[in-house]
Amino acid sequence: MSEMTIHLKIWRQARGETKDSQKSQGRFVDYTVEKVLPEMSFLETLDLLNEKLTRQGQQPVEFDSDCREGICGTCGLVIKGTAHGPNPKTTTCEVRMRHFRDGETITVEPFRAGPFPILKDLVVDRTAFDRIQQQGGFVTANVGSAPDSNAVPIPKLDADKAMDAASCIGCGACVAACPNASASLFVGAKISQLSYLPQGGPERGRRALLMIGQMDREGFGDCSNHGECEAVCPKEISIENIARMRREFFKGALGGHDRKAATGD
Amino acid sequence: MSRILDAKIPSGPLADKWDRHEMECPLVAPANRRKFTVIVVGTGLAGGGAAATLGELGYNVLNFCVQDTPRRAHSVAAQGGINASKNYQNDGDSVERLFYDTVKGGDYRSREANVYRLSQLSMGIIDQCVAMGVPFAREYGGTLANRSFGGVQVSRTFYARGQTGQQLLLGVYSALSRQVAAGTVKMFPRHEMLDLVVVDGRARGIVCRDLVTGEMKRYAADAVVLATGGYSPVFYLSTNAVNCSATSIWRAYKRGALFANPCYTQIHPTAIPQLGDYQSKLTLMSESLRNDGRMWVPKAPGDKRRPADIPEAERDYFLERRYPAFGNLVPRDIAARASKVECDAGKGVGNTGFAVYLDFADAIKRLGRDVVADRYGNLFTMYEEIIADDPYHTPMMIYPAPHYTMGGLWVDYNLESTIPGLFVAGEANFSDHGANRLGASALMQGCADGYFVVPRVVAGYLARGGHGKVTTDHEAFGAVEDEVRRRYDALLAVKGSRTVRDFHWDLGRVMWDKVGMARDRTGLEQAITQIRELREAYWHDVKVPGEAADFNKQLEMAGRVADFLELGELMAMDALAREESCGGHFRAEHHTPEGEARRDDENFMHVAAWEHKGDGQAPVRHVEPLVYENIEVKTRSYK
Ligand SMILES: Cc1cc2nc3c(=O)[nH]c(=O)nc-3n(C[C@H](O)[C@H](O)[C@H](O)COP(=O)(O)OP(=O)(O)OC[C@H]3O[C@@H](n4cnc5c(N)ncnc54)[C@H](O)[C@@H]3O)c2cc1C
Ligand code: SF4
Numbered sequence: 001m002s003e004m005t006i007h008l009k010i011w012r013q014a015r016g017e018t019k020d021s022q023k024s025q026g027r028f029v030d031y032t033v034e035k036v037l038p039e040m041s042f043l044e045t046l047d048l049l050n051e052k053l054t055r056q057g058q059q060p061v062e063f064d065s066d067c068r069e070g071i072c073g074t075c076g077l078v079i080k081g082t083a084h085g086p087n088p089k090t091t092t093c094e095v096r097m098r099h100f101r102d103g104e105t106i107t108v109e110p111f112r113a114g115p116f117p118i119l120k121d122l123v124v125d126r127t128a129f130d131r132i133q134q135q136g137g138f139v140t141a142n143v144g145s146a147p148d149s150n151a152v153p154i155p156k157l158d159a160d161k162a163m164d165a166a167s168c169i170g171c172g173a174c175v176a177a178c179p180n181a182s183a184s185l186f187v188g189a190k191i192s193q194l195s196y197l198p199q200g201g202p203e204r205g206r207r208a209l210l211m212i213g214q215m216d217r218e219g220f221g222d223c224s225n226h227g228e229c230e231a232v233c234p235k236e237i238s239i240e241n242i243a244r245m246r247r248e249f250f251k252g253a254l255g256g257h258d259r260k261a262a263t264g265d
Numbered sequence: 266m267s268r269i270l271d272a273k274i275p276s277g278p279l280a281d282k283w284d285r286h287e288m289e290c291p292l293v294a295p296a297n298r299r300k301f302t303v304i305v306v307g308t309g310l311a312g313g314g315a316a317a318t319l320g321e322l323g324y325n326v327l328n329f330c331v332q333d334t335p336r337r338a339h340s341v342a343a344q345g346g347i348n349a350s351k352n353y354q355n356d357g358d359s360v361e362r363l364f365y366d367t368v369k370g371g372d373y374r375s376r377e378a379n380v381y382r383l384s385q386l387s388m389g390i391i392d393q394c395v396a397m398g399v400p401f402a403r404e405y406g407g408t409l410a411n412r413s414f415g416g417v418q419v420s421r422t423f424y425a426r427g428q429t430g431q432q433l434l435l436g437v438y439s440a441l442s443r444q445v446a447a448g449t450v451k452m453f454p455r456h457e458m459l460d461l462v463v464v465d466g467r468a469r470g471i472v473c474r475d476l477v478t479g480e481m482k483r484y485a486a487d488a489v490v491l492a493t494g495g496y497s498p499v500f501y502l503s504t505n506a507v508n509c510s511a512t513s514i515w516r517a518y519k520r521g522a523l524f525a526n527p528c529y530t531q532i533h534p535t536a537i538p539q540l541g542d543y544q545s546k547l548t549l550m551s552e553s554l555r556n557d558g559r560m561w562v563p564k565a566p567g568d569k570r571r572p573a574d575i576p577e578a579e580r581d582y583f584l585e586r587r588y589p590a591f592g593n594l595v596p597r598d599i600a601a602r603a604s605k606v607e608c609d610a611g612k613g614v615g616n617t618g619f620a621v622y623l624d625f626a627d628a629i630k631r632l633g634r635d636v637v638a639d640r641y642g643n644l645f646t647m648y649e650e651i652i653a654d655d656p657y658h659t660p661m662m663i664y665p666a667p668h669y670t671m672g673g674l675w676v677d678y679n680l681e682s683t684i685p686g687l688f689v690a691g692e693a694n695f696s697d698h699g700a701n702r703l704g705a706s707a708l709m710q711g712c713a714d715g716y717f718v719v720p721r722v723v724a725g726y727l728a729r730g731g732h733g734k735v736t737t738d739h740e741a742f743g744a745v746e747d748e749v750r751r752r753y754d755a756l757l758a759v760k761g762s763r764t765v766r767d768f769h770w771d772l773g774r775v776m777w778d779k780v781g782m783a784r785d786r787t788g789l790e791q792a793i794t795q796i797r798e799l800r801e802a803y804w805h806d807v808k809v810p811g812e813a814a815d816f817n818k819q820l821e822m823a824g825r826v827a828d829f830l831e832l833g834e835l836m837a838m839d840a841l842a843r844e845e846s847c848g849g850h851f852r853a854e855h856h857t858p859e860g861e862a863r864r865d866d867e868n869f870m871h872v873a874a875w876e877h878k879g880d881g882q883a884p885v886r887h888v889e890p891l892v893y894e895n896i897e898v899k900t901r902s903y904k
């Protein structure tokens with residue numbers, strides 16, 4: 001097992017500096033980590049750095065993580081200029097050091113987007129996603145009112161498509177990668193999931209209008225089909241979901257749902 | 266003085282208990298509900314389900330979690346599935362059978378009435394989840410699909426690829442989102458509960474640290490629900506997320522709630538083995554893999570040939586050999602211990618010798634690569650990313666890892682702890698799994714507690730009244746907040762030489778070696794001494810950087826590790842006091858000639874629940890006798 005030396009260029013930013021001034025007040029700081037093993041994860045390398053900084057009496061680098069196996073969506077860094085790092089289909093916590101060279105310099109930044117204010121160093125605030133979800137990312141089904149689960153058969157293909165869309169982990173990489181900071185892939189995934197299932201049917205139009213309205217209000221940009229989102233998405237959420245979201249939106253609008261609520265006018 | 270605890274199990278036949286109890290629980294009229302505030306700590310299946318449902322009913326709910334959004338609670342990581350006695354496969358399943366399997370799986374150390382209720386509620390969970398848009402796997406005909414899990418002979422596990430927990434949790438999250446929009450649930454992400462506030466003997470609130478600003482905050486309520494998950498990271502390395510902690514239930518314990526069966530921990534047989542000492546966690550390979558994977562080791566100790574070079578006749582499929590009736594699908598405690606036995610005998614594989622093979626060659630031959638990929642593709646990819654080896658061609662290497670904690674705060678049939686008004690749900694309580702949990706039953710319990718039990722029993726508590734309003738100005742809040750503040754300031758003030766992780770790692774070694782898969786008197790006594798020394802050293806030599814009033818991950822961890830350093834000792838004491846082997850608790854002194862766990866029903870057919878008596882004082886062990894009226898207590902056999 002060959003040990004590597006890795007140079008890191010990490011974005012540091014104190015808490016309380018506002019989102020508009022991300023770049024001007026934060027800065028890159030250079031660090032070197034020795035004895036990095038190829039089988040270590042990228043976050044374990046940051047752990048190692050933080051252990052070293054702590055021992056030296058310096059401030060460790062703040063970053064978010066929890067499950068460390070690619071399912072919770074907590075982690076999220078821009079590594080070498082790409083959200084979740086250079087490997088496709090992986091989250092930041094799944095990135096292994098064997099994908100880097102001994103002596104390599106790696107830049108590490110937070111997910112940058114207006115609606116994701118930086119809280120400290122590499123940690124951002126993604127609660128805008130929660131507020132979008134609150135507008136309509138659910139089926140109104142009170143506990144106790146459900147029919148037998150096999151009462152409504154659902155074709156396997158539809159269930160599979162719903163599941164594909166439902167795999168979104170809400171990490172926000174799609175937003176960070178989009179030149180417009182659009183949240184369309186994230187929102188499209190939720191709208192699609194529920195549109196494939198009969199249970200989501202009655203609220204379809206309303207859901208699309210309200211969620212998209214909130215996305216706009218949060219300051220996420222429009223989608224202009226760059227496709228960067230799909231490329232970085234760790235869960236392979238397809239850009240087809242955005243097309244489907246648009247159809248749902250028009251159907252909702254044609255269905256006479258409350259456009260005012262949707263656009264926030 | 267040791268007490269006998271009363272679980273307040275309703276009278277009457279087992280099958281009618283819950284229905285009758287629901288009828289007898291007093292209600293709160295719809296218009297009055299919003300006058301009651303309920304604190305729910307945790308947004309996993311148990312906490313999130315309870316918060317959303319209480320909100321739906323009209324209560325005023327304050328819901329807390331440590332993650333940046335409720336959708337990331339650790340339930341999200343569950344892979345394999347959720348049980349329900351639907352009998353959709355027509356293979357003879359029923360409420361009775363699920364009840365029987367769970368009690369037997371728990372090695373006759375769980376409470377009959379709770380398990381029966383869980384089996385009954387299991388069906389409604391699936392109905393509810395489907396209604397909320399959870400995309401479970403389906404057959405071509407459009408009906409729901411099932412798979413099998415360990416310790417049972419029916420197919421009753423519902424699943425959503427290898428992401429069942431995620432999909433169930435997103436269901437909970439969507440219900441929560443709806444209630445947040447409706448104004449009934451107020452969400453507090455990145456808020457860590459650091460203590461419980463008890464006023465006049467009742468749970469009346471919590472003190473939290475805002476994890477972004479570091480500010481200490483107080484919240485008051487009419488009832489408090491803790492659904493904060495398990496404490497496996499007391500072992501440092503476990504399959505749990507890095508932020509899982511015992512802090513909320515440990516603080517409640519120190520305020521008077523009893524802690525039941527702390528030593529009952531589940532070591533899962535199939536995790537990716539430890540690779541080095543830099544590691545921050547272990548990655549689970551779902552139990553569902555044992556549907557098609559076969560576990561084996563070379564017959565000869567020290568055989569270092571590559572697996573492909575070891576001929577069939579020189580392999581030992583040890584589970585199939587020892588347990589022909591259940592084969593690779595024996596319960597977890599049995600599979601884990603069997604792997605350990607083989608490795609201890611020098612037959613382990615891999616660089617460290619602490620691994621066994623899980624082989625899919627036969628399944629691929631029988632079903633084809635595509636079917637295997639469809640069932641387990643994401644797990645295979647995960648494995649390959651970590652180990653850099655392809656399980657389609659080379660057998661997986663796996664080894665047991667700490668995974669789940671059956672122990673937790675003691676609760677009665679109403680999920681109420683020994684502090685009135687303090688309810689505990691999900692993995693945080695001790696109630697349903699005895700000494701060993703069966704696969705796919707934790708999600709079931711989380712959902713049952715959250716959606717169905719907590720809303721009913723909390724309403725009953727509120728309706729009975731007897732507690733006036735309390736605000737956060739009450740002196741009890743000030744006193745608790747001061748204590749919390751002092752504890753955190755003290756951690757920062759040590760300014761020693763070793764990091765929080767150094768201590769956590771050392772604790773983990775002691776726990777794994779001496780309070781892990783096999784325990785004995787000498788080792789447990791040593792563990793108690795070593796943990797005390799480690800704790801002492803911690804408060805004199807830990808180095809926590811930064812400030813209290815800031816985003817400070819190291820300080821968060823410092824608080825959690827301080828609590829683990831106390832809990833670890835109680836686990837060892839509990840393991841020492843339980844002079845028998847049962848389920849996941851294996852005392853080397855107590856086994857059958859074949860090496861199986863040997864229970865002592867005469868002396869230990871009870872729950873042990875510990876009472877805190879003050880720092881530096883011995884806790885008191887109380888018992889709740891377990892009575893089996895509806896099931897014949899036998900020696901567990903999977904042969
Ligand atoms: C990798 C893995 C796979 C699993 N697979 C399965 C499976 O296939 N089937 C199955 O049945 N079970 C499985 N389990 C077990 C199961 O997932 C858990 O037991 C269950 O989800 C726990 O749910 P919970 O609601 O009790 O707690 P959790 O989901 O752990 O939620 C705990 C909540 O409490 C919050 N919290 C904790 N402490 C505090 C605090 N001090 N202050 C504020 N908030 C706090 C957290 O933020 C979180 O919101 C698996 C477990 C793991 C680790
Ligand atoms: S769509 Fe993909 S990138 Fe965007 S939040 Fe979901 S999982 Fe992350």
Ligand code: FES
Pocket residue numbers: 064065066067068069070071072073074075076091092093094
């Ligand atoms: S930490 Fe959970 S996805 Fe990376």
